[in-house]
Amino acid sequence: MDGLEQIVEMIQTRAAEKEKLILREAEKEKKARLDAAKQKADVIKKGLIEKAEQEAKAEKARHEANTKLRAKYRLLEAKETLLNSTLNTAYEKVKAKSKGKAYADILLRLAVEAGVTLGEIDLELVLPKGQGNIITPAQVAAAISKETGQKTSVKAAKDTLRASGGATMRITEGSKWVDNTFEARIERQGNTVRDRASEILFSD
């Protein structure tokens, strides 16, 4: 091969090598970009899925907590209904006691308790309408005197009570009194009877 041919061949060879290098570099860069894109794609996809999984979990947990709270209220509501029903039955039974045989003893006990609580020696006995003959002021006075050790006088009041049963004791001037009617006792003992009834109804 002569010198010219050698030169031409050299030019051609160098051009071919340069061409290969350029294309090889381009392919290399392409591969690197695609690999990087695939990695980033994985991260993006995983990130979206993880976020959704967390949201779903939180949403379920919130819903479960809300539902449990609703269930708790439902249970409390049911207990309240049962309790109220029981208390109403009891209150009707209490009121019915005023018609029973043992009412005289009950009335006397409540009147004496009221009188002793007042701590005075001149008292008035006030009874529900129509119940003036069941106990006498003398009976009440004797029982209070016995309990307190102090001679106590009790008079029958001229007015009557609007109540189903029980009695009110007051001092003669009327500025101090103890209301021991069934209605007043139901109101006063409200929390106590609720607790007691609850304890019995819902114990294991």
Next chain:
Amino acid sequence: MKPTPYDTLRCDTMCAAQDDMDRIHEAETTAQKQIKAAEERSRKIRDSADQEAKKILEQAEQDGKREAERLMQSVHGDKSKIESTILKDTEKTISKLEASAQEKEKAAVEAVVRIILGEE
């Protein structure tokens, strides 16, 4: 004037040299074109890589969002199941409570009556 043999030889030599230079120039021009074409192809390869990378990322975003949507939709079903189970259990508990309370009601009523009447 008729050219001398020397003149002819000189001309032949000069022409051959010019031919050689032309040949070399031609080879170089071709080489440059070849390299330029390679660079153009290289640019197209890079551009297509960018587009493909963009598509890959877009696809990943779509796939991720689709899966996220599917997950959130499945939550609705799960929530219904949770609610149904809890409320069903609650109603069972309430039924038991009512049955038990019914048996104990008499005792509870009597206790309340005793308290109200001052017997307890």
